Amino acid sequence: MSAQIELLWTPTNAFEVISRIGLSRLDRDVLDVLMGLQEPGGRVVATHEVISEGLVSRGKKARDRSSVTRSMGALRMARLVRWPDTGRGRGGVYQLNEMISGFKHPEDIYDAIDKMPEDMRLDDPEYQAKLQTARARAGRHLRAI
Numbered sequence: 001m002s003a004q005i006e007l008l009w010t011p012t013n014a015f016e017v018i019s020r021i022g023l024s025r026l027d028r029d030v031l032d033v034l035m036g037l038q039e040p041g042g043r044v045v046a047t048h049e050v051i052s053e054g055l056v057s058r059g060k061k062a063r064d065r066s067s068v069t070r071s072m073g074a075l076r077m078a079r080l081v082r083w084p085d086t087g088r089g090r091g092g093v094y095q096l097n098e099m100i101s102g103f104k105h106p107e108d109i110y111d112a113i114d115k116m117p118e119d120m121r122l123d124d125p126e127y128q129a130k131l132q133t134a135r136a137r138a139g140r141h142l143r144a145i
Contacts, residue, residue: 008040008102011109017122018100021078021131029060030071031080034096041112042101043084047092048072077134079120079127097122 023031033054038044046054048068056062063071072094075081084095098112099122113121124130 005036006040008038008104009106009109010102011099014100014122018080020128021080023074023078024071026063026067027071027074027078029055029058030068031075033058034075034081034094035100035102038096038102040102040104041108042096042098044081044094044096045092046094050092077138078131079122082120099123 018028018031030051033051034044034046037046037050037054048065051068052063052065072081076083080097080100082095082097084093097120098109098116099120101109101112103109103112118124121127
């Protein structure tokens with residue numbers, strides 16, 4: 001018998017925003033796993049092994065730790081996932097962006113978005129340009145290694 005899934009409220013236009021970001025298939029699959037594992041408010045407690053198991057349970061190919069780590073980096077760069085105040089994903093704790101997180105009540109969505117850091121907002125008119133700049137910088141860094 002599988003565990004009962006707690007249904008949460010999520011802004012429906014979040015999926016439109018996500019579709020425009022240009023995530024790889026693996027990055028999107030990892031994001032889907034994280035969204036399925038989240039607690040109300042977007043907190044996710046999951047090791048890379050748990051994330052890989054989540055991919056397999058969804059009919060996807062198992063991934064090694066380095067593949068999941070790269071996807072998490074891409075999701076962080078896209079401002080979809082961040083480390084909470086505990087820093088650097090310690091203990092496998094992550095925070096989904098409030099604009100894509102699930103909440104117990106619709107009004108909680110508005111409260112969380114109002115309180116979120118401005119630089120994490122996905123509705124920033126400069127979001128796409130900032131993301132492209134970040135990807136270009138990361139690409140230059142990776143080519144230099």
